[in-house]
Amino acid sequence: MKKAVNYIVFISLFLILGAFKSNAQNFNRAVKTDENFEASIPHPEQSKEVNQKLSDLEKKSGKKPNIVWIIIDDLGYGEPGAYGGGAAIGAATPEMDKLAAEGLKLTSCYSQQTCTPTRSAILTGRLPVRTGLTRPILAGDKISQNPWADEISLPKILSDHGYYTLLTGKWHIGEGEGMRPHDVGFDEYYGFYPAQKEITQGIDPRRFPDLVLNEELLKAFETIRPANHLTHGFKDGTTKELEEIKTLDDMGRADHKLADFTISKIKELSGSNKPFFIEHCFMKVHADNFDNPDYPGLSTAKYPYKNAVAEVDMHIGRIVKALETAGELENTFIFVTSDNGPQMDAWPDGGYTPFRGAKGTTFEGGVRVPGIAYWKGMITPGRKSDDVFDLMDLFGTSLRLAGISQNKLPDDRYYDFIDQSSFLFHDNGKGNRESVYFWWGTELMAIRMREYKEHIKVIIPQAPHMWIDYATVQDVGLAPWLFNLYIDPKEEMPVGHRRNAWLASLGAQLKAHAATFKKYPPKNIGL
Structure with a gap:
């Protein structure tokens, strides 16, 4: 399990460049009030x-x-x-x-x-x-x-x-x-x-x-x-x-x-x-x-x-x-x-x-x-x-x-x-x-933030309808697959380098999420 968590952190770090840190913070409206709780968007009134x-x-x-x-x-x-x-x-x-x-x-x-x-x-x-x-x-x-x-x-x-x-x-x-x-x-x-x-x-x-x-x-x-x-x-x-x-x-x-x-x-x-x-x-x-x-x-x-x-x-x-x-x-x-x-x-x-x-x-x-x-x-x-x-x-x-x-x-x-x-x-x-963070078993797969969804791993069927029995977990390749769900709800046309400036911002969120596993390691019950 330790190896899996280290791998998650590595992938997330790979996605981020420090130069995008300020943009990521501006894009993210959530505020963290406690170290061991998920950050939330404040609406005091x-x-x-x-x-x-x-x-x-x-x-x-x-x-x-x-x-x-x-x-x-x-x-x-x-x-x-x-x-x-x-x-x-x-x-x-x-x-x-x-x-x-x-x-x-x-x-x-x-x-x-x-x-x-x-x-x-x-x-x-x-x-x-x-x-x-x-x-x-x-x-x-x-x-x-x-x-x-x-x-x-x-x-x-x-x-x-x-x-x-x-x-x-x-x-x-x-x-x-x-x-x-x-x-x-x-x-x-x-x-x-x-x-x-x-x-x-x-x-x-x-x-x-x-x-x-x-x-x-x-x-x-x-x-x-x-x-x-x-x-x-x-x-x-x-x-x-x-x-x-x-x-x-x-x-x-x-x-x-x-x-x-x-x-x-x-x-x-x-x-x-x-x-x-x-x-x-x-x-x-x-x-x-x-x-x-x-x-x-x-x-x-x-x-x-x-x-x-x-x-x-x-x-x-x-x-x-x-x-x-x-x-x-x-x-x-x-x-x-x-x-x-x-x-x-x-x-x-x-x-x-x-x-x-x-x-x-x-x-x-x-x-x-x-x-x-x-x-x-x-x-x-x-x-x-x-x-x-x-x-x-x-x-x-x-x-x-x-x-x-x-x-x-x-x-x-x-x-x-x-x-x-x-x-x-x-x-x-x-x-x-x-x-929202998406996992498959011990694999960190994707994040949704606002209308954007970024995948770093995907599940691909090898035959029609076979999303479980005949499917494989795959790395996405050269770059994360970033979709704008408002213009592409079927997740068919990645827009990361062509139509979107938020690729690194979502990556920063994945990095921060992965970091929570360093201090609070996951359980392995043998499944």
């Missing part, structure tokens, strides 16, 4: 107004606000109608569209390039390369240490400060004892540890005949297969295995059952003076998708993926309705997003993005995702913004909503989140984040 707004609400409601994250698995940027998809591409999304119309639609919202990194980042406020959770822990993996042992998760912090914390649905950040949701800070967990495909590959003879129909191989697989039970866990360690996924119909019904549980908990928790944090993580629309047999062919397109999009949208509407019925809607911050771009390797069981790339890459198609912020009475309806937002910023924003100072976090590590509460909740809020 905006922050002051939002602080008052939140204070007034707390006096009215008598408690801190609830926080509900709704995470869809592998949903493409272009799937919701509010983002150009919906009925036009075979699966209407009226519930997401309504939230976008009545809230804030973010058009430059960023995840990590795949699921485990994103899910770990939003709960720790730290890049996956820092925590070691750089990819899914898959069947047969042997890790050298529990990555969660010394991490301070958001649900733990919130639980310690009076919130009831619940995760419903997909986890995918470690199945072993000590790494489960209820081991790392959630008061309660109800869901499945792995992704859908990892559960169904042992029971689906159509897609995996060489495994399911081969008695010898299936027996070997049983020794390493991931958990295939619906699991109910509690903070005291109590863990119950409920129904096992035995058929594809069972998998098809899973998201309805999960939504039912979240709805029941909202009803239960609304009767308390204790605020709640719920992270509802859908199993869909991650391949392999199977129709719920109780309502097959839910979308106009009729394909399983499109039916999954329509079903997820339906359940989002049910969850929001439950908050309204419980009288909690005006005291609940809701954020709807995806953990990464569409998994094109599974096409046609995969989604749509208008951008280059897909899940597994750091091109826009892999990391730019829908981001819908909704809070009745707190977020002005109809807002849209292209200011950059990293899903890690949900960590900092949630701390602010709970009234927890980031200075209470341990100072022996680096934090990558930004508190974006003043951006989200001000009527005309401006973003507080200047830069």
Whole structure:
């Protein structure tokens, strides 16, 4: 790992010439107030107004606000109608569209390039390369240490400060004892540890005949297969295995059952003076998708993926309705997003993005995702913004909503989140984040700053749609690939030496980012 970090620093230094230092500083609006926290763009008046707004609400409601994250698995940027998809591409999304119309639609919202990194980042406020959770822990993996042992998760912090914390649905950040949701800070967990495909590959003879129909191989697989039970866990360690996924119909019904549980908990928790944090993580629309047999062919397109999009949208509407019925809607911050771009390797069981790339890459198609912020009475309806937002910023924003100072976090590590509460909740809020950094495993790949995106490494597929299974990580060559996303959102025409003066400025940011790893080295958990 030390070698990888030294290499990052070397590449970044190579990109920068000292003569450009003053230009880089002028270009960068962010201000660093603490050595171990990411710099942010100051908006003091905006922050002051939002602080008052939140204070007034707390006096009215008598408690801190609830926080509900709704995470869809592998949903493409272009799937919701509010983002150009919906009925036009075979699966209407009226519930997401309504939230976008009545809230804030973010058009430059960023995840990590795949699921485990994103899910770990939003709960720790730290890049996956820092925590070691750089990819899914898959069947047969042997890790050298529990990555969660010394991490301070958001649900733990919130639980310690009076919130009831619940995760419903997909986890995918470690199945072993000590790494489960209820081991790392959630008061309660109800869901499945792995992704859908990892559960169904042992029971689906159509897609995996060489495994399911081969008695010898299936027996070997049983020794390493991931958990295939619906699991109910509690903070005291109590863990119950409920129904096992035995058929594809069972998998098809899973998201309805999960939504039912979240709805029941909202009803239960609304009767308390204790605020709640719920992270509802859908199993869909991650391949392999199977129709719920109780309502097959839910979308106009009729394909399983499109039916999954329509079903997820339906359940989002049910969850929001439950908050309204419980009288909690005006005291609940809701954020709807995806953990990464569409998994094109599974096409046609995969989604749509208008951008280059897909899940597994750091091109826009892999990391730019829908981001819908909704809070009745707190977020002005109809807002849209292209200011950059990293899903890690949900960590900092949630701390602010709970009234927890980031200075209470341990100072022996680096934090990558930004508190974006003043951006989200001000009527005309401006973003507080200047830069987003993109990694693939332990490789620093790219940066976005304002409308510019600079790559120092890229992922190139060797066949159509093969952005994971048949792709290579490559150096960019003679110069970084610099794109202006406002004139070239598909990242096809580099403009570094022809049309742009900011090549060195973005390089300076990469250098400064790489330098944080020198004092705060990353963990290597053996992945």
